[in-house]
Amino acid sequence: MRLVLLGAPGVGKGVQGNLLKERYNIPKISTGDILREVINNKTPEGIEAEAFLRSGKLVPDSLINNIVNKRLKNDDCENGFILDGYPRTVPQAEFLNEILSKNSETLDKVINIEIDENIIIKRLSNRRICLSCGELYNMLTDPPPEDGVCRVCGEKVIQREDDKPETIKNRIEVYKKETQPLKEFYESSGLLVEVDGNNDIRNIHKNIISLME
Ligand SMILES: [Zn+2]
Numbered sequence: 001m002r003l004v005l006l007g008a009p010g011v012g013k014g015v016q017g018n019l020l021k022e023r024y025n026i027p028k029i030s031t032g033d034i035l036r037e038v039i040n041n042k043t044p045e046g047i048e049a050e051a052f053l054r055s056g057k058l059v060p061d062s063l064i065n066n067i068v069n070k071r072l073k074n075d076d077c078e079n080g081f082i083l084d085g086y087p088r089t090v091p092q093a094e095f096l097n098e099i100l101s102k103n104s105e106t107l108d109k110v111i112n113i114e115i116d117e118n119i120i121i122k123r124l125s126n127r128r129i130c131l132s133c134g135e136l137y138n139m140l141t142d143p144p145p146e147d148g149v150c151r152v153c154g155e156k157v158i159q160r161e162d163d164k165p166e167t168i169k170n171r172i173e174v175y176k177k178e179t180q181p182l183k184e185f186y187e188s189s190g191l192l193v194e195v196d197g198n199n200d201i202r203n204i205h206k207n208i209i210s211l212m213e
Contacts, residue, residue, distance in 0.1 A: 001024045001026055001079070001080035001108055001212075002080045002081055002100070002105065002106070002107050002108050003020065003080070003081070003082045003083065003107070003108060003109055003110070003111060004082075004083045004086075004087070004096075004107060004109075004110040004111070004186075005017055005082060005083065005084045005111050005113070006110060006111065006112040006113070006179060006182065006183065006186075007112060007113035007114070007115070007197065008115065008120060008171075008172050008175045008176070008179075009120070009124060009162075009168070009171050009172070009175060010115075010119075010120035010121075010123045010124040010127070010168070011113040011114070011115045011120065011197045012113065012115075012123075012197060012201065012204065013084050013085075013113060014030065014084065014136065015201055016111075016113065016201075016204060016205060016208060017030070017082050017084045019201075019205045020082050020205075020208065021082055023209070024079075024080065024082075025079070026076075026077070026079055026080040026081050026082060027074075027076045027077060027081050027082070028081075028082040028084060029068070029071055029072075029077075029081050029082065029083050029084065029086070030083075030084040030085050030086075031064065031068075031084070031085035031086045031088075032085060032134060033134060034067055034068065034071050035049055035053075035059065035067070036133075036134055038067055039053075045063060045066055045067050045070070048063055049063055049067070061089060061091050061092055061095070064086065064088075064092065065092060065095045068083075068086050068096070069095075069099050072099065080108075083096075087182065088178065088179070088182070089178070089181075089182065090181050090182055090185050093182055093185050093186070107191055108191075108212075109191055109193055109211070109212060110186040110191045110192045110193070111193055111195055111208055111211070112183060112192055112193065112194050112195065113195050113197040113204070114194060114195070114196060114197055115196075115197035115198055116198055117169075117172055119197075119198060120168065120172060121165055121168050121169065121172075123138075124163045124165075124168050125163060125164065125165045125168065126138050126139040126140050126141075127139075127159070127160075127163045128143075128144055128157050128158065128159050128163075129157065129158065129159075129160055129163075130144075130150035130152065130153060130155055130156070130157050130158075131155065131156065131158055132150065132153050132155035132156075133150060133152050133153040133155065135150050135151070135152045135153070135157075137157055144157040193211045195207050195208055195211065
């Protein structure tokens, strides 16, 4: 089962990815996680990526491709994977097709979660994150401990600049513009399935499963 999850920031891709991971027993690979991992491990790619991020630049396609390619070669990907946050551009999607086809593999589905903008804004402005390990919290449903430190690693939990309401609208616009070509790319190859994200977590999961099976 080789899957890609698409959806604007805040649609609940992370949660759905985790549920799929449990159900199919395949790893969920998020770009944020693997970037953090290579940076923490100071691999050559990690050192390069960190330099881009430090200077406020996007990590270029070629470097992201390289990092994802290495990650997909891990043994745990033998029975498949769920990609979250990758591919983000058509060139990345083409690269992914290329590396899969080298092993005579293809993607099974690209799941696009759609949701109302206002719900995203409400969700994201309640989000908090541990800058060190990436653990997510929600001020309404899953707040960080009272002392404001991460339950996993003990570092400080913060609200990212990105999750402030004034910047969320902008992020959604950017995401839409950026992802439209990607959606069209996967639609034309018949892989794209649309899921209504204006629903509770369990129901969204059920809908995804029924689309898969
Ligand atoms: Zn932490």
